[in-house]
Amino acid sequence: MHKVVGIGLIALLIGYVLWIATAGTSFAPQETVVVNSNSARNATEEKSLDIVTLLGFDAIPSIQEPRFVDQNTANETYDPYELVLGVEINGDARAYSVPLLSRHEIVNDVVGGKPIAVTW
Numbered sequence: 001m002h003k004v005v006g007i008g009l010i011a012l013l014i015g016y017v018l019w020i021a022t023a024g025t026s027f028a029p030q031e032t033v034v035v036n037s038n039s040a041r042n043a044t045e046e047k048s049l050d051i052v053t054l055l056g057f058d059a060i061p062s063i064q065e066p067r068f069v070d071q072n073t074a075n076e077t078y079d080p081y082e083l084v085l086g087v088e089i090n091g092d093a094r095a096y097s098v099p100l101l102s103r104h105e106i107v108n109d110v111v112g113g114k115p116i117a118v119t120w
Contacts, residue, residue, distance in 0.1 A: 021061070062106040068094065089114050 025079055039059035069077065074095075083098035089112030109116055 014074075036089050060103075060107055063104050064108050066096075066107050066109050085118060085120065087111055087116065087118065089116070100110075 022046065044054060078097065084095040085098065086093065086095045087096075092112035094109065094111050096118050098120060101107065101118065105120055107118040
């Protein structure tokens with residue numbers, strides 16, 4: 001199980017890097033921050049640090065209209081130990097896969113007639 005998870009994480013990382021490389025995402029320009037040194041020897045010394053933006057604005061797409069499967073399909077498709085976030089509003093129950101949320105980070109949905117945002 002741990003080997004499968006490790007291989008899956010490596011594959012996810014490689015896929016993510018390839019997605020970034022081919023998606024044409026525009027990165028924000030680098031910013032430079034000047035930090036004063038707190039050392040007692042040289043309190044006037046300044047250090048220059050670069051802030052690197054890894055992902056541009058809206059680089060991770062949200063899920064706008066999630067699709068759900070019935071319980072039998074879910075039992076056949078998902079690992080029995082897969083983590084999910086669950087919500088129930090007005091008798092309407094949903095389960096959101098944590099591995100899926102790790103790739104999208106937010107799901108906009110309507111549960112029990114109420115609009116919700118599921119985040120991870």
